[in-house]
Amino acid sequence: MKANKRTVWFLTLLSLVAVISIYYLKKEAPMDLDAMAIFGDADKVTVSKPGDADSAKKPVYADSMLLEEMRMTVQNERSNLKSQLTDKMTSADSTAEEKSAAYDAIAELTKTSSAEEMMEMQIRALGYPEAFVKKDNGKVTITVISEDGGHSSKMAAEITQYVMTSWDDARTVQVDFMNQ
Missing domain, CATH: 1.20.5 (Single alpha-helices involved in coiled-coils or other helix-helix interfaces)
Incomplete structure (x- = not known):
C-alpha cells in the first residue's frame, strides 16, 4: 500500500x-x-485615414477570416452529408450495395478534404500567405491572398499548373486573388 x-x-x-x-x-x-x-x-x-475628413468609416473584414468562413461552410456541408451517409450505412432498410456506396462516398469525402488541405499547404509553400481550395466534381476553385496587392496571370498560371499536375481528375481550375 x-x-x-x-x-x-x-x-x-x-x-x-x-x-x-x-x-x-x-x-x-x-x-x-x-x-x-x-x-x-x-x-x-x-x-480612417488621417487627413481624410469626408471619408466615412467603413467596416473592414479580414481576408483570412473570409477564407476561414468559406472553410467552415464547406466543412459543415460535408459534415451534414457524412452524417446522412452514416445514417444510411447504419439503417436496417438499406441494402448491402447502398451501404457499400455510402461507405465509398464517405471515404471519397475524407480523401477530398485531405487533398484540399494538402493543396492549401503546398500553395502556401509557393509563397502565398493564405489560400482556400475547394474541389467539386473536377472543378477546383482556389482563392489566394496575395501579399503585394498585385497579381498577375503568371501567378495564376503557376498555381493552375501546379494543381493540374497534382490532381489527375482536375478538369478546370479557377484562381481568385484577394489583396491583403
Whole structure:
C-alpha cells in the first residue's frame, strides 16, 4: 500500500513541476494575442485615414477570416452529408450495395478534404500567405491572398499548373486573388 501512495505522490509532484515549468516558459516568451479578437468585435474594425475628413468609416473584414468562413461552410456541408451517409450505412432498410456506396462516398469525402488541405499547404509553400481550395466534381476553385496587392496571370498560371499536375481528375481550375 505504501508503494501505491508513493507512486501517486510522485506523479502528483511530477505533474505539478511540469505545469509550473510550462507556465514559466510561456511567461518568458508569451504568445501574441490580438486583444481585438478576444475582447472586441473581431469581425468589424473601422479604419480612417488621417487627413481624410469626408471619408466615412467603413467596416473592414479580414481576408483570412473570409477564407476561414468559406472553410467552415464547406466543412459543415460535408459534415451534414457524412452524417446522412452514416445514417444510411447504419439503417436496417438499406441494402448491402447502398451501404457499400455510402461507405465509398464517405471515404471519397475524407480523401477530398485531405487533398484540399494538402493543396492549401503546398500553395502556401509557393509563397502565398493564405489560400482556400475547394474541389467539386473536377472543378477546383482556389482563392489566394496575395501579399503585394498585385497579381498577375503568371501567378495564376503557376498555381493552375501546379494543381493540374497534382490532381489527375482536375478538369478546370479557377484562381481568385484577394489583396491583403
